[in-house]
Amino acid sequence: MNIDQIKKEFPIFDEKIQNNDLVYLDSANSSQKPKVVVDRINEFYTKQFSNVGRSVHYLAVAATNLYENTRTSVQKYINAKDKNEIVFTKGATEALNLVANTLGQSYLHEGDEVLITELEHHSNYVPWHFLRKSKNIKINFAEINEEGEITLEEIEKKITPKTKLISITHLSNVTGAILPVKEITQLAHSKGIIVVVDGCQGAPHLKLDMQDLDCDFYAISCHKMYGPTGLGVLYGKKKWLEELPPYQGGGGMINEVKKDMISYGELPNKYEAGTMATAQVIAFDQSIKFLESIGIENVMKHEADLVEYGQELLQKNNSVKLIGNPKNKGGVLSFTIEGVHPHDIATILDEDGVAIRAGHHCCQILHDKLNIPASARASVGIYNTKEDLDQLNQSINNCKKIFNL
Amino acid sequence: MNLKELYQEIILEHGKNPRNLRKTEGFNKDAKGNNPLCGDNVHVYLKLNGQKIVEDASFEGSGCAISMASASIMTDLIKGKNEHEAKDIVEDFLGMIKENPELKSEHLNEDEKTKLMCLSGVKQYPMRVKCATLSWHTMVSAFDENNEEVKTEN
Numbered sequence A: 001m002n003i004d005q006i007k008k009e010f011p012i013f014d015e016k017i018q019n020n021d022l023v024y025l026d027s028a029n030s031s032q033k034p035k036v037v038v039d040r041i042n043e044f045y046t047k048q049f050s051n052v053g054r055s056v057h058y059l060a061v062a063a064t065n066l067y068e069n070t071r072t073s074v075q076k077y078i079n080a081k082d083k084n085e086i087v088f089t090k091g092a093t094e095a096l097n098l099v100a101n102t103l104g105q106s107y108l109h110e111g112d113e114v115l116i117t118e119l120e121h122h123s124n125y126v127p128w129h130f131l132r133k134s135k136n137i138k139i140n141f142a143e144i145n146e147e148g149e150i151t152l153e154e155i156e157k158k159i160t161p162k163t164k165l166i167s168i169t170h171l172s173n174v175t176g177a178i179l180p181v182k183e184i185t186q187l188a189h190s191k192g193i194i195v196v197v198d199g200c201q202g203a204p205h206l207k208l209d210m211q212d213l214d215c216d217f218y219a220i221s222c223h224k225m226y227g228p229t230g231l232g233v234l235y236g237k238k239k240w241l242e243e244l245p246p247y248q249g250g251g252g253m254i255n256e257v258k259k260d261m262i263s264y265g266e267l268p269n270k271y272e273a274g275t276m277a278t279a280q281v282i283a284f285d286q287s288i289k290f291l292e293s294i295g296i297e298n299v300m301k302h303e304a305d306l307v308e309y310g311q312e313l314l315q316k317n318n319s320v321k322l323i324g325n326p327k328n329k330g331g332v333l334s335f336t337i338e339g340v341h342p343h344d345i346a347t348i349l350d351e352d353g354v355a356i357r358a359g360h361h362c363c364q365i366l367h368d369k370l371n372i373p374a375s376a377r378a379s380v381g382i383y384n385t386k387e388d389l390d391q392l393n394q395s396i397n398n399c400k401k402i403f404n405l
Numbered sequence B: 001m002n003l004k005e006l007y008q009e010i011i012l013e014h015g016k017n018p019r020n021l022r023k024t025e026g027f028n029k030d031a032k033g034n035n036p037l038c039g040d041n042v043h044v045y046l047k048l049n050g051q052k053i054v055e056d057a058s059f060e061g062s063g064c065a066i067s068m069a070s071a072s073i074m075t076d077l078i079k080g081k082n083e084h085e086a087k088d089i090v091e092d093f094l095g096m097i098k099e100n101p102e103l104k105s106e107h108l109n110e111d112e113k114t115k116l117m118c119l120s121g122v123k124q125y126p127m128r129v130k131c132a133t134l135s136w137h138t139m140v141s142a143f144d145e146n147n148e149e150v151k152t153e154n
């Protein structure tokens, strides 16, 4: 695999960012887009545009086919059993809200318990909090260990007879910990508990096999997966998607509408009310093809090498403190520098063209637990190189110099 | 863009050893501010005497060097001013941070102006302007006895 070649497929790296070459280390936030994806959006709008699923004219039929092709590609990519288990949403956030909302309407009742973890992104906590408010369900938190991991044992410990659902991240966007989702699902199912996975960080970086993982729901964020913004995927087991009530009402999701009754459409239309992000869905097919052309095993190997290299580099850099040290770790390096606030780190690194994120990364619960208000985070994607991490380290040193450390 | 202009010695020094980072005893006005994007927060305390003059000003909170230095310098120079003067200074400061080339308030002496101008490097960093202004907005809220938490505008 030739990373230089892969990097050339991303037009943004031809740009000078404030006179610097871009060292993009913010892929956990959102990834850059390969030219094929950008071109596909352009092509669709310039040559093929039509709304999908509504009209019988040529363009509408062609666009509908393209749209549905992506659904099939996603199904294959994540090895879902059925095409109708793939629902497009506006993002992983909407996917998780859809799950919480519809389960809240029909499955979760007062006194039921939902188990999440201290690693969760706000989008896998706030939707459950809504149910805590509206339905009086209880939320329990599985706690991280010293290394910033969530173990199977910890999950087991936190399950009570009232636990109805476990909702967990596949890969922490702060500590990088990869959770034993398959084992957790086995355990949960043995107790009749359903499992929701926030797969935002898992999908772009790990091999996905829904039938093997066996979770009930899996939320994907397409913009972190070399795809367009405004798009997410909810995988849901067919029996759930068939059984649960609709989420949003409007055009496209109905079967029959009368003054005194309405019946709802079949899957997948049932959960795709209104005009969807058509161009984005069609272009996302190219993101999947792009990932497939590299091979997820190669992606995983490359990113694991990068993380190991970066971790070693930062561990040697005194005054840098890495957050978490999980055995099974994805491409995320979160850190603090004693005496320099993460925002100052990010501003100083930016001056060298090094783009990282500073803040709580939508994980305030975790930062409270770690007793820090914020952290700096460098995260990698397929286009990153060891030189990028060398530059990160060098810019960190510049930061220390400015702050007289 | 110039990091040296942003991180001047005086900012680093105030950032590292913020003045008035404590809670004023017997304060009679206070307000909280929060930057929801990054989780930074500040709590400003004022003690006004019978003549409505700021006898003491202090703050608690955590944040970046810019926000700590800004709160530190602010609480220092607001002491001895009355509400009207203080608000005039706030307006002048916010104007300077956003666009004005210099400070104009008649309630600031040259030394105070020089100190405040050290924060002017923030201008070139739009994402960081709110770091410099949070404590100032919070102080106004304390004067106004606004019980709502101040949120930085984006």
Ligand SMILES: Cc1ncc(COP(=O)(O)O)c(C=O)c1O
Pocket: A028, A029, A090, A091, A092, A093, A094, A121, A123, A124, A169, A172, A173, A198, A200, A201, A220, A221, A222, A223, A231, A232, A362
């Ligand atoms: C772990 C995790 N969950 C959820 C989200 C939200 O995803 P989206 O931007 O697709 O709504 C993110 C991205 O910020 C994330 O990192």
